[in-house]
Amino acid sequence: MASDTLVIRRAREADLPQLIALFADDPVGGHGDTSEAEAYEDYLRAFHVIDSAPHEQLYVAELAGEVVATYQLTFLRALTGRGAQNAMVEAVQTRADMRGKGIGAALMEHAEQEARRRDCRLLQLMSNAARTDAHRFYERAGFARSHLGFKRKLK
Structure with missing residues (x-):
């Protein structure tokens, strides 16, 4: 494999330190992500739940052996x-120094291919209202603003 070839694959447990660092480096998310050692077990438990769930997939984009981006795809059956x-x-994140290189577009194309493979009716996402650059990116990727989202924090 050439070192400049982007590979999108299912995440592995060994990817956790790089994934955690991606999320901890996000100044907008406000999810409380941290690279502190005492939090590792929380991430490990969540990884195993996601990895074993048939309707959830966690992916990474790897470049030259390093995880440079990630996203999660959840499949929802509706009546x-x-x-x-x-x-x-969910949880789309590209390493800050790798943005603007087409990695996010490759992730969204991958997500669309996976959704089509599972015969999904639509591919949807939510984005923090403060992420105006991300909104422009998603619109360029073919997503349309169609709904207004609401959240209620429980913890």
């Missing part, structure tokens, strides 16, 4: 749409 299955993109 609406005559029982349609939808795909939800």
Whole structure:
């Protein structure tokens, strides 16, 4: 494999330190992510739940042996749409020094291919209202602003 070839693959447990660093480096997310050692077990437990769930997939983009981006894809069966299955993109993150290189576009293309492979009716995502650059990116990737999202923090 050439060192400049981007590979998108299922995440492995060995990827966790690089994934955690990606999320901890996010100044906008506000999810409380941290690279502190005492938090590792929380991430490890979550990884195993995601990895073993048939309707959830965690992917990484790897370049020259390093994880440079990630996203999670969840498949949701709805009663609406005559029982349609939808795909939800979550936790998209590209390493700060790798943005603007087409990696995010490759992730979204991969997500679309996976959603089509599973015969999904639509591919959807939510983005923090403060991420205006991300919004422009998603629109360029073919996503349309169609709904208004609401959240209620429970913890």
